[in-house]
Amino acid sequence: NYLRGLLDLTDNLVDGKVVPPQDVKRHDADDPYLVVAADKGTATFSDYANGISAEYGFWLGDAFASGGSVGYDHKAMGITARGAWESVKRHFREMGVDTQSTDFTVAGIGDMSGDVFGNGMLLSPHIRLVAAFDHRHIFLDPGAGAASGFAERKRLFSLPRSTWADYDSSLISAGGGVHPRTAKSIVISPEARASLGIEAESLTPAELVNAILKAPVDLVYNGGIGTYVKATQETHAQVGDRANDAVRVDGRELRCKVFAEGGNLGCTQLGRIEYARHGGRIYTDAIDNSAGVDTSDHEVNIKILMSLPIADGELTVKQRNTQLAQMTDEVAALVLRDNYFQTQVLSVTHRIAPQLLDAQARFMRYLEREGRLNRAIEFLPTDDELAALRQAGEGLATPEAAVLLAYSKIWLSDELIASKLPDDPWVATAIERYFPAQLRERYAPYMQRHALRREIIATHVLNSMVNRVGSTFVHRLGETTGARAHEVVRAYLLAREIFGLVPLWLAIEALDNKVDDAVQSSMLIATSGQLERATTWFLRSRRLQDPMAATIAHFQPNVAALSTSLPRLLDDVEQARLAAKAAELANAGVPAELAQRVAGFDTLQAALDIAEVAAEAGKPVGAVAAVYFEVANRLGLPWLTEKIGALTGGAHWRTLARSAMQDDVAALTRNITAGVVADSSEGALAHDLVGAWADANRRSLARAAQLLGELRALPATDEAMLSVALRELRALA
Numbered sequence: 001n002y003l004r005g006l007l008d009l010t011d012n013l014v015d016g017k018v019v020p021p022q023d024v025k026r027h028d029a030d031d032p033y034l035v036v037a038a039d040k041g042t043a044t045f046s047d048y049a050n051g052i053s054a055e056y057g058f059w060l061g062d063a064f065a066s067g068g069s070v071g072y073d074h075k076a077m078g079i080t081a082r083g084a085w086e087s088v089k090r091h092f093r094e095m096g097v098d099t100q101s102t103d104f105t106v107a108g109i110g111d112m113s114g115d116v117f118g119n120g121m122l123l124s125p126h127i128r129l130v131a132a133f134d135h136r137h138i139f140l141d142p143g144a145g146a147a148s149g150f151a152e153r154k155r156l157f158s159l160p161r162s163t164w165a166d167y168d169s170s171l172i173s174a175g176g177g178v179h180p181r182t183a184k185s186i187v188i189s190p191e192a193r194a195s196l197g198i199e200a201e202s203l204t205p206a207e208l209v210n211a212i213l214k215a216p217v218d219l220v221y222n223g224g225i226g227t228y229v230k231a232t233q234e235t236h237a238q239v240g241d242r243a244n245d246a247v248r249v250d251g252r253e254l255r256c257k258v259f260a261e262g263g264n265l266g267c268t269q270l271g272r273i274e275y276a277r278h279g280g281r282i283y284t285d286a287i288d289n290s291a292g293v294d295t296s297d298h299e300v301n302i303k304i305l306m307s308l309p310i311a312d313g314e315l316t317v318k319q320r321n322t323q324l325a326q327m328t329d330e331v332a333a334l335v336l337r338d339n340y341f342q343t344q345v346l347s348v349t350h351r352i353a354p355q356l357l358d359a360q361a362r363f364m365r366y367l368e369r370e371g372r373l374n375r376a377i378e379f380l381p382t383d384d385e386l387a388a389l390r391q392a393g394e395g396l397a398t399p400e401a402a403v404l405l406a407y408s409k410i411w412l413s414d415e416l417i418a419s420k421l422p423d424d425p426w427v428a429t430a431i432e433r434y435f436p437a438q439l440r441e442r443y444a445p446y447m448q449r450h451a452l453r454r455e456i457i458a459t460h461v462l463n464s465m466v467n468r469v470g471s472t473f474v475h476r477l478g479e480t481t482g483a484r485a486h487e488v489v490r491a492y493l494l495a496r497e498i499f500g501l502v503p504l505w506l507a508i509e510a511l512d513n514k515v516d517d518a519v520q521s522s523m524l525i526a527t528s529g530q531l532e533r534a535t536t537w538f539l540r541s542r543r544l545q546d547p548m549a550a551t552i553a554h555f556q557p558n559v560a561a562l563s564t565s566l567p568r569l570l571d572d573v574e575q576a577r578l579a580a581k582a583a584e585l586a587n588a589g590v591p592a593e594l595a596q597r598v599a600g601f602d603t604l605q606a607a608l609d610i611a612e613v614a615a616e617a618g619k620p621v622g623a624v625a626a627v628y629f630e631v632a633n634r635l636g637l638p639w640l641t642e643k644i645g646a647l648t649g650g651a652h653w654r655t656l657a658r659s660a661m662q663d664d665v666a667a668l669t670r671n672i673t674a675g676v677v678a679d680s681s682e683g684a685l686a687h688d689l690v691g692a693w694a695d696a697n698r699r700s701l702a703r704a705a706q707l708l709g710e711l712r713a714l715p716a717t718d719e720a721m722l723s724v725a726l727r728e729l730r731a732l733a
Contacts, residue, residue, distance in 0.1 A: 003036065003048075003049050003052045004052060004056070006034065006036070007021075007034075007052065007053070007056045007058055008021060008024075009021055009024055010031075010032065010034045010058075011026075011030055011031055011032040012032055012056075012057070012058060012059055013032045013059035013451065014057075014059070016451075018030040018032055032059060033452070034060075034064075035060065035063070035064060035065065035066065035296075035300055036049050036064060036065045037065070037066070037293075037296065038065060038066075038067055043067075045065070046065040046066065046067050046068035046069075046071065047065075047068045047069050049064055049065035049068075050062035050064050050065050050068055052064075053065070059451075060300070060303075060304065061303065061307060062303065063299070063300045063303035063304055063307075066295075066296035066299040066300055067296065067299070070321045070324060071299050071324070072295050072296075072298075072299050072324075072328060072331065074115060074292050074295060075115040075119070077295065077328060077332055078115075078119035078122075078123075079291045079292055079295045079332055079335060079336075080115065080116050080119070080262060080289050080291050080292035081115070081116050081117075081118075081119035081120035081123060081223065081262055082119070082123065082291060082332070082336055082339075083288070083289060083290055083291025083292070083294070083335065083336060083339040084116070084120060084221075084223075084260050084261065084262035084288040084289055084291070085099075085120060085123045085124075085260075086291075086336060086339035086340050086343055087260055087283055087287060087288045087339070087343050088123075088219065088221070088258065088260045090340075090343040090344065090347055091257075091258040091260075091281040091282075092104070092218075092219075092258065093512060093513060093517045094281065094347060094517050095257065095281075096516065096517070097218075098513040099124050099126060100124055100126065101126065101513075102126055103126045103127075103128055103146045104126060104127070104128065104218040104219060105128045105130050105144075105217040105218045105219070106121075106127050106128065106129050106130065106217060106218065106219045106220070106221055107129075107130060107131045107132065107212050107213070107215045107217045107219070107220050107221075107256065108121060108129060108131070108132035108133075108220070108221045108222075108223065109132070109133065109134070109220070109221070109222045109223060109224040109226075109228065109263070109266065110132070110134055110221075110222070110223035110224035110263070111132070111134040111136075111137070111156075111162070111163055111164055111224075112153050112156035112157045112159075112162055112164075113156070113157070113159075113160075113161055113162045113163070114134075114223055114224065115223075116223035116224075116262040116263055116289070117221070117223025117224060117262065117263075118153075118156075118157040118223070119157075120221055120223050120260075120262050121153050121157075121221070121223075122150070122153060122154055122157060125146060125147065125150045126146050127146060127149065127150065128144040128145070128146050128149065129141060129144050129149050129153070130142055130143075130144050130195050130215070130217060131192075131195070131196065131212045131215060131217075132164065132212075133181070133208075133209050133212060134163075134164065134224055135181065136163055136164070136165075136180065136181060137163060137164035137165055137178050137179065137180055137181060138164075138178070138179045138180075138181060138186070138205060138208055138209065138212070139164040139167065139176075139178050140172075140175070140176040140177055140178075140179070140192050140195075141172050141173050141176040142173055142174075142175050142176055142189070142191040142192045142194065142195035142196075143173030143174060143175070143176070143191060143195075144173060144176075145173070148171050149171070152167060152168055152171050155168075164178045165178055165180075173191070174189070174191050175189030175190060175191025175192045175195075176189070176191070176192065179205065179208075180205075181205040181209075182205075183205055184204070185202050185203070185204055186202060186203055186204070186205060186208055187201065187202050188200060188201055188202060188203055188208070195215070196211045196212065196214075196215045196216075197214075197215060197216040197255065198211050206246040206247050209247040210246075210247045210248075210249060213228055213229070213247065213248075213249045213253075213254070214249055214253050214254060214255055215255065215256065216255040216256070217255075217256050217257075218256065218257050218258065219256060219257065219258045219259075219260060220254070220256040220258070220259045220260070221260050221262065222259070222260065222261050222262055222263045222266035222267075223262040223263050224263050224266075225263060225264075226241055226243060226244045226265075226266070227239050227240075227241040227244060227248065227265050227266065227267065227268060228244055228247065228248055228249065228266055228267070229248065229249055229250070229251055229254065229259070229266065229267035229268065229271040229272070229275065230248055230249075230250060230251070230267070230268045230270065230271045231250060231251055231268060231270035231271045231273070231274040232250045232251070232252060232274060233270070234268060234270055234271070236248060238268075239268055241265075250271070250274065251267070251270070251271040251272065251273070251274030251275035251276075251277075251278065251280070252274050252275065252278045254275050254278075254280055256280070257280070257281060258280070258281045258282070259272075259275060259280060259281070259282045260282075260288055261282075261283070261284065261285040261288040261289065262288060262289050263285070263289070264285050264289065265285060266285060267282070267285075269284070269378070269379045269399060269403070270379055272284060272397075272399035273379065273397045273399050273400060276397040276398050276399055277397055281398075282398065282399060283343065283346060283398055283399065283402050284399050284402045284403065286402070286406065287342060287343065287346070287402050290338070290339065290342070291335045291336060291338075291339055294335040294338055294339075295331060295332070295335050298331050298334065298335065298434075299324075299331075301434070301435075301450070301452060301456060302324065302327070302331075302435065302436075302439065303320075303324075304450060304451055304452065305435065305439060305443060305446055305447060305450050306320045306323070306324075306439075306443070308443075308446040308449055308450075309443060309446055323438065326438065327436040327438055327439070330436040330437060330438070331436060334434075334436065338463060338467070341463075341464075341467035341468070342405075342467055344467065344509075344524075345405070345466070345467045345468065345469075345470055346398055346401055346402055346405065347517075347521065348521045348524050348525060349401060349470045349471075350395070350398050350401065351518070351521050351525070352395075352525065353394070353395025353396055353401070354389075354390075354393050354394060354395045355395075356395055356396075356470070356472065357386065357389060357390055357394075357395045357396065358390075358652050358655075359472040359475075359476045359652070359655075360395075360396060360401075360404060360471070360472055361383070361386045362472075362475070362476075362479070362652060363404070363408070363471065363472045363475045363476070364380060364404065366475060367407060367411065370411075372407065372410070372411055373407055378403050378407075379400070379403075380400055380403060380404065381396070381400070401471070404471045404472075405466065405470075405471045407471070408466055408471035408472070408474070408475075409462055409463065409466055411485075412462045412466065412474060412485060412489070413455075413458055413459060413462055415484075415485035415486055416458035416461065416462060416485070416486055416489060417454055417455060417458050419484075419485075419486035420486075421458075421461075421486045421489060421490055422453075422454040422457040422458050422461075423454070424490075424547075424548055425547075425548075425549065426493075426547070426548040426549040426552070427457065427461060427490075427493065427548065428448075428453075428457055430456075430457045430460045430461050430464075431447050431450070431453060431456050431457050431460070432444060432447060433460060434456050434457075434459075434460045435447070461489065461493070462489070465489060465492055465493075468505070468528075469492070469528060469531070469532075473488075473492075473532070474488045474489065474492075477491075477532070477535060477536060477539065479652075480536065480655075480656060480659060481536060481539045481540060483539045487539060487544065488535065488539065490538075490544065490548070491535045491536075491537075491538035491539045491544060492531070492535045493548065494534075494535075494538050494543075494544075494548060494551055494552060494555075495531055495534035495535045495537075495538060496531065497552050497556065498534070498551075498552055498555040498556050498559050498608075499530065499531070499534060499559055499604060499607075500556075500559075500560070501527060501531060504527060504597065504598075504601075505524065505527070507594050508520055508523050508524060508527075508594070508598075511589070511590065514589060515588055515589040515590055516588060516589075519585065519588045519589070519590065523585070523590070523598045526598060526601065526602070527598065527601055529602060530601050530602050530604060530605055533605050533662070534605070534608060536659070536663075537608050537609075538608075540663075541608075541612075554611070554615075555607075555608065555611055558607065558610070558611040558614070558621050559604060559607045559608075559611070561621060561622070562604065562606075562607045562610060562611075562621065562622075562625055563597075563600075563604060563607070565622060565625060566600070566603045566604060566606065566607070566625060566629070567600045567603055569625060569626060569628075569629035569630075570603065570629065570633070570638065571633040571638060573638070573639070574603075574638045578596075578599045578600050578603070579599075581599040582595045582596045582598075582599035582600070583595075585598060585599060605666070606625075606628060606629075606632075606666070606669070609628070609666060609669070609670040609673075610624050610625045610628050610673075612670075613628070613670060613673050613674045613677065616674065617674065617677050617678055619677050619680070623677070623686070624673065624677055626685075626686035627673050627676050627677050627680075627686045627689055627690060628669060628670075628673045629686075630686045630687060630689075630690040631669055631672050631673055631676065631690055631693075632669050634690060634694060634701075635668075635669075635701075635704065635708075635729060635732070636705075636708045636712075637665055637668075637669060637729075639708075639712065640665060640708070640722065640725060640726075640729075641662065641665050643711075643717050643722060644658060644661045644662055644665070644722055645658070645662070647718075647719060647722075654719075657719055658719075661719075661722060661723065661726055664726050664730065665726070667733075668726075668729055668730060668732070668733050671733040672693070672732060672733055675693070675733075676689050676690060676693050677689070697732055700731055700732050701732065703728065704725075704728050704729050704732065707724070707725055707728050708725060711725055
C-alpha cells in the first residue's frame with residue numbers, strides 16, 4: 001500500500017510523454033523518475049515493489065526497485081565493501097603500505113554474516129582481525145594470524161546466519177575468545193590488554209567495546225549499524241543513537257591510523273572532522289559506501305536502455321536477464337573505477353589543502369548566495385574558522401573536502417543539464433562509456449533514445465572531470481575568465497583530449513604501490529597546471545564554440561608533433577632544469593620515458609599558440625615553433641615565466657595577478673612570433689628571422705635586456721618588479 005501510494009502521486013511516461021497522476025494537483029514540474037531502494041529489513045522486497053510497478057504500468061518496469069531476482073545482488077557482488085576497500089587501499093597507500101601484500105591489524109564493527117562487514121573482511125588475506133563486535137558478541141584475537149583468520153572468516157561468511165560464537169575457538173590466539181554482550185563482566189587477558197592498549201584486567205561489555213573502538217590498530221572497519229564516533233563538543237543526545245550511548249567515543253580518542261565506513265553513519269560529521277584534525281585518515285560514509293548506490297544506478301539505467309529493444313521486439317525479457325547476469329563483473333569494474341578516482345582526488349588535493357582554501361571559501365560563499373548550501377547544516381567552516389585555518393597554514397579536513405566535492409557535483413550537474421553541452425555530438429559519446437562494453441556493441445543506437453540520456457551524459461562527464469581536477473576548478477576558472485560553468489567544462493574536455501592527458505594519467509596510476517604515493521601525487525598535480533592553462537586558453541579563444549570534434553582534430557596532431565620537439569628548442573638553462581626534474585622522478589622509480597614526459601609537460605603550454613600562428617600564417621608548425629622559442633630565449637621569457645610561477649600566496653587576487661602575468665608573457669611571445677613569420681620566406685632559419693627582428697628593435701631590446709639583467713641579479717623578485725618588466729617587454733609587441 002505504501003508503494004502504491006507513492007505511484008499514485010508520481011508522473012508516468014507513456015509513449016515518451018509525461019502523464020500526470022489522476023486527481024492530483026501538482027505544484028512541481030514534470031518528474032516521472034522515482035526509484036525505491038531495499039534496505040535492511042526489506043532486502044528481499046524488490047520483487048514485490050517491481051510487481052506493483054508492473055501493476056501500475058509504471059514506465060520503469062522492474063527498474064523501479066533494483067537488486068531483485070533479476071537485478072544485481074549487492075551481497076553476492078560484495079560491491080559496497082569493495083567500494084569501501086578502495087578507500088582503505090588509498091589511505092594505506094598514502095602511508096606506503098600495500099594492503100594486498102602486507103599484514104596489518106584491524107578492529108571491526110559487524111559480523112561475518114553481514115554483507116558489508118563479511119565481504120570487507122575477505123578483501124585481503126593480510127588482515128589480522130584482533131577484535132570485533134556486533135550487537136550479540138565481542139570477538140578478541142590479540143595475536144591473530146592472517147592466513148588462519150582469513151580461512152575461518154571465509155567459512156563463517158558461507159555459513160548461513162553465522163555469529164562470532166561459531167568461530168573455531170582452536171584458531172583463536174592466546175588471551176582471546178568470544179564473549180556475549182549480555183555478560184556482567186569480561187576478564188581481559190594480558191595479551192588482549194597489550195593488543196587494545198589498555199590496563200584494566202576486567203571490563204563490562206560496553207567498556208570493552210569502547211576500548212576496541214579506541215584500539216591502537218592500523219584500521220577500524222565499520223561494517224555494522226550504529227553511530228560509534230562523535231565530536232568532543234557533541235552530546236550523545238545530539239547523535240540520536242541511544243543504543244550506543246554507552247560505547248561511543250570522541251574522534252580525538254581514536255588511535256587507529258585509518259577509519260573506514262562501509263556502514264552508514266558510523267561517525268558523526270563532526271566526529272570525522274575531529275579525528276582527521278588529530279591525524280586520522282578518514283573520508284565520509286557517502287564516499288566509502290557509494291558503490292552500492294552506484295551499482296543500483298547502473299542497474300536502473302541498463303534496464304531502461306534494454307527496455308527499448310524489448311519494446312521493438314529485438315530482445316526478449318529472458319535474453320535481457322541473461323545479459324544482465326553476464327555484465328555483472330563489468331558493472332562492478334565501472335563502479336569501482338568511480339570509487340578509485342573519487343578517493344584519488346580527495347587524496348591528491350589534501351596534499352595541497354592550504355593552497356586551495358581561498359578558492360574553496362569563495363566557492364562555498366557562492367553556493368550560499370545561490371541558496372545551494374547551508375554551511376551550518378553540513379558542518380563546513382564559518383568565515384572566522386576559515387580565517388583561523390588560513391592563519392595556521394591549514395586547509396579543509398578531508399571529510400569537509402568530501403562534502404564540498406559532493407556539492408560541486410550537484411551544482412555542476414544542474415548547470416550541465418540546463419546547457420546544450422550534453423547535446424554536442426562529441427560530448428554525447430560519453431553515454432557509451434557509462435555502459436558495459438556488451439551494451440555498447442549491441443545497443444549503441446538505442447542509447448540516443450534513453451529517457452535519461454542527457455542526465456547520464458552530464459553525470460558521467462562531470463564525475464570524470466571533478467574527480468580529476470577537484471571541487472573548485474570550474475567555479476575558479478569561471479571567476480577568472482567570466483565563463484559559464486558549461487563553457488569551462490567544454491574547454492576542459494578540449495584540453496584533456498588535445499594534450500592526451502587520459503593516457504598520461506593512466507600511466508601514472510599504473511605505478512600504484514610501485515613508487516611512493518607522494519611522487520604519484522606530485523606528477524598529477526604537475527600535469528594539472530598545464531591542464532588549467534590550456535583550459536583557460538580555450539575559454540579565451542574563438543575556437544571554444546567550434547564543433548569539438550573538429551577542434552580536437554585540428555590541434556591534437558600538432559600538439560603530438562610538438563611534444564617531442566619543443567624541449568629541444570628550450571635554452572640551456574631550461575633544458576638542464578627539465579633534465580634534473582626527469583632524473584629526480586626516475587630516481588624515485590618512475591620509468592624514464594614517463595619521467596621525461598611529465599618533466600617536460602608544462603613546456604607544451606606554448607603548443608596551442610604555435611599551432612594557431614602556424615594556421616594563420618600558413619606555415620609549418622615546426623618552423624613556427626623554432627621562431628617562437630628563439631624569441632622566448634632571446635627575451636629571457638623562460639626565466640620570467642618561472643619567476644611568475646614561483647610567486648607565493650594562494651589568495652584570490654594574487655592568483656588572478658599571477659594568471660594575468662602568465663597570459664601577458666604568452667600573448668607577447670605569440671604576437672612577436674606572428675609578426676616575425678608573417679612575411680618570412682620558405683626555408684628561412686628561425687635564428688636569422690629573429691635576428692632581423694632584433695636588429696629592427698635594437699633600442700627597445702637593449703632597454704628590456706638591461707632591466708631583466710638587473711632583476712636576475714637580485715636575490716628575490718616580487719609582483720611589482722615582474723609587472724614592470726612585463727610592461728617594458730609589451731612595448732616590443
